[in-house]
Amino acid sequence: MRNIMCVIAYDGTDFWGWQVQDEGRTVQGEIEKVLKTMTGENIRVTAAGRTDTGVHSTGQVINFSASMDNIPLDKIPLALNYYLPHDVRVLEAREVDCDFSSRFSATARLYRYYMYESPCSLPHLNRYAWRLIHHPDIRRLNKMASFFRGERDYTTFSNAKDASLSKKRNIHSAVFYYQNSQLVFEIKADSFLYRMVRSIVGSLIEFEKKAYDPYHIDEIIKKEKRELAGTTAPAHGLFLEKVFYD
């Protein structure tokens, strides 16, 4: 058996997220179905980030155990893409140590959240970015973002459905910048709580609009109370961009 790692990209619009569930089309489900077709076996696939309904990815990392002796490694992307639907693509494949886990071996994840400012929705942006109806002050947004740095308890920006025992997470960087006509929020951390990125983006955009003092963010992080967070930004602006390993 080989432990095969793949980098995959997908358009989350028509998926009920990564993880297999009773109903609805999921990325994991589509990939496992294709592996079953190719090998005849039930192969379980693990992902670095279990993205939510509607969230996209350009650099998700997965791994699975399979022999697939008849397919050379460099042909695996081609073979999988032949069977996969067009909204999921395998970009590369590699054989890794048997103890490698795309999820537990990952040392960091990088997410980007895309926004655009317009009085009405723009059809070609609307699928992959959140529309803002005001022009935020990026310096104030970045002042607020600066409190998401280092190891802190992020209970305030967690979701009721998050099952993790500790809400401490270690954030490497969090910054807003403009890219062409879009506003981007980029955040890198060891790992994230469930819906944490969307809770941070939604809250910061809301608090900037309401002209809250940036230090308000620091205070509500300290208070560790979910009800102090603002709105949660919609899923369709979020991309899992890259996963890091040692």
Place this chain on the structure above:
Amino acid sequence: MRNIMCVIAYDGTDFWGWQVQDEGRTVQGEIEKVLKTMTGENIRVTAAGRTDTGVHSTGQVINFSASMDNIPLDKIPLALNYYLPHDVRVLEAREVDCDFSSRFSATARLYRYYMYESPCSLPHLNRYAWRLIHHPDIRRLNKMASFFRGERDYTTFSNAKDASLSKKRNIHSAVFYYQNSQLVFEIKADSFLYRMVRSIVGSLIEFEKKAYDPYHIDEIIKKEKRELAGTTAPAHGLFLEKVFYD
């Protein structure tokens, strides 16, 4: 009666182009249907660029004659967008002179064609950009593009279905550049022949790949023969970005 001009944006993916035809959903058809609902009248809508099946727009300009006395001008986008499907949006509306025509008063049109380089398709780019399987030399592309300048006969880059008597067109500028991870071809001209932009992009990308001498482009323009052009680039990478008026 007022002559109303609107700037509109649309995602061309699910349209059979701008122009109303016997079968299939068109942008003009959707807008005229909404105007009928709003006014009870059959109102004909004119556009600056009659974009083809699958072509997108961020700055198409249309105009139509209507009284709509009960709607203030600044509420017209809101009213139209209420009835329009989500892949067409009215960005702004203005009242213009009765002799203004979005098509015949236009002095120039700007198109952009988006491409990306990847060994396999990337789901979030694939809807709005053409995938290239090689890395072109942008200096050679721009040398070739430099021959599309000023008033020339562009029969070579016309389509058999183009009905215009003269194939002379006046090109203001034509240039390739990188924007983030995408290669963009931007071209501005008084007006264009049917499928001209896609014929130019497809040919230049093909000829660069085949390592043709850039001066080959100048020669085939001079020969005025359609069979000398290369492949036609697919529709989904093309955007009508802006229309100019005096």
